[in-house]
Amino acid sequence: xxxxxxxxxxxxxxxxxxxxxxxxxxxxxxxxxxxxxxxxxxxxxxxxxxxxxxxxxxxxxxxxxxxxxxxxxxxxxxxxxxxxxxxxxxxxxxxxxxxxxxxxxxxxxxxxxxxxxxxxxxxxxxxxxxxxxxxxxxxxxxxxxxxxxxx
Amino acid sequence: xxxxxxxxxxxxxxxxxxxxxxxxxxxxxxxxxxxxxxxxxxxxxxxxxxxxxxxxxxxxxxxxxxxxxxxxxxxxxxxxxxxxxxxxxxxxxxxxxxxxxxxxxxxxxxxxxxxxxxxxxxxxxxxxxxxxxxxxxxxxxxxxxxxxxxxxxxxxxxxxxxxxxxxxxxxxxxxxxxxxxxxxxxxxxxxxxxxxxxxxxxxxxxxxxxxxxxxxxxxxxxxxxxxxxxxxxxxxxxxxxxxxx
Numbered sequence: 001x002x003x004x005x006x007x008x009x010x011x012x013x014x015x016x017x018x019x020x021x022x023x024x025x026x027x028x029x030x031x032x033x034x035x036x037x038x039x040x041x042x043x044x045x046x047x048x049x050x051x052x053x054x055x056x057x058x059x060x061x062x063x064x065x066x067x068x069x070x071x072x073x074x075x076x077x078x079x080x081x082x083x084x085x086x087x088x089x090x091x092x093x094x095x096x097x098x099x100x101x102x103x104x105x106x107x108x109x110x111x112x113x114x115x116x117x118x119x120x121x122x123x124x125x126x127x128x129x130x131x132x133x134x135x136x137x138x139x140x141x142x143x144x145x146x147x148x149x150x151x
Numbered sequence: 152x153x154x155x156x157x158x159x160x161x162x163x164x165x166x167x168x169x170x171x172x173x174x175x176x177x178x179x180x181x182x183x184x185x186x187x188x189x190x191x192x193x194x195x196x197x198x199x200x201x202x203x204x205x206x207x208x209x210x211x212x213x214x215x216x217x218x219x220x221x222x223x224x225x226x227x228x229x230x231x232x233x234x235x236x237x238x239x240x241x242x243x244x245x246x247x248x249x250x251x252x253x254x255x256x257x258x259x260x261x262x263x264x265x266x267x268x269x270x271x272x273x274x275x276x277x278x279x280x281x282x283x284x285x286x287x288x289x290x291x292x293x294x295x296x297x298x299x300x301x302x303x304x305x306x307x308x309x310x311x312x313x314x315x316x317x318x319x320x321x322x323x324x325x326x327x328x329x330x331x332x333x334x335x336x337x338x339x340x341x342x343x344x345x346x347x348x349x350x351x352x353x354x355x356x357x358x359x360x361x362x363x364x365x366x367x368x369x370x371x372x373x374x375x376x377x378x379x380x381x382x383x384x385x386x387x388x389x390x391x392x393x394x395x396x
Binding site: 098 | 250288
């Protein structure tokens with residue numbers, strides 16, 4: 001294995017052109033790709049395009065974003081939604097959990113009107129879900145993520 | 152000390168990963184000034200109901216009760232609140248805040264011993280701690296302090312020098328005008344050569360200010376290799392421990 005390329009935030013990695021694309025842990029500015037993390041450079045070949053990525057070596061810092069598949073545990077049930085705590089994002093176990101909310105409409109893709117939260121989940125269930133959006137509506141206990149159950 | 156110039160960076164000691172509970176941390180030492188910065192994971196902002204597309208930075212700058220010649224109270228005083236705001240402003244332009252929307256990153260700065268230039272040290276150390284915590288950043292951030300009294304310019308002043316430079320003195324016994332005096336703290340993003348924070352205390356004329364900014368920019372650039380080395384060491388260390396496990 002070749003010696004890993006170490007980089008620090010703000011380090012210019014390469015030029016941004018048709019065959020080089022900025023991936024995770026990098027950003028583009030004025031035609032160049034810069035690193036935004038301290039870690040090792042990883043170049044992934046994707047259909048002829050080289051995606052430049054930087055992976056941090058220590059514990060990763062992750063926040064849930066739209067479309068992420070998360071593992072969550074159900075905590076509270078109500079008629080219209082259930083609340084849960086997000087424990088993993090993808091394959092990464094989080095050191096700090098995030099709150100999430102699963103609405104009745106999002107439980108099932110079909111037959112949305114007849115879904116009953118009580119019959120679908122029980123407190124303590126571990127579910128796999130996809131983050132639908134960061135809710136913009138206010139919620140009695142602050143902001144929560146809306147997630148979609150995923151089977 | 153009339154006319155004295157000191158524009159080379161003093162010996163600085165940097166170390167990251169000093170607080171085991173924190174996600175990222177850094178220890179900074181220049182002269183007798185010692186401080187610790189700890190950074191914690193992004194977390195949900197309590198009691199927040201609206202959505203913000205950019206993440207928040209929550210900075211607390213605290214002098215330990217025993218850090219100054221006079222004992223400091225536990226409650227943050229006006230000085231500490233202002234310093235917190237300055238650090239926050241300096242760091243905001245260095246952190247990719249859009250990468251953690253609606254979340255908050257906590258940055259705690261504790262000054263263990265204050266012998267001047269604590270604010271600039273705090274910004275530099277916070278930059279390292281954030282990078283170690285894996286918070287995406289546009290650039291490494293470094294800062295420097297310059298104290299000015301008349302023609303005297305002192306880089307990284309001690310507490311005594313800082314105090315002397317905040318006092319207004321007349322240009323001569325016959326003139327009423329005050330001499331240039333004051334303290335400047337400047338934070339810079341090195342790769343992009345952007346100044347992210349400029350904080351000035353006192354009264355300076357334009358010429359002095361221009362000179363000072365140049366001195367400070369060079370000083371901030373001089374610390375960059377140290378910061379980079381600190382981070383590279385950290386990465387190699389974690390790489391090694393990852394390979395072993």
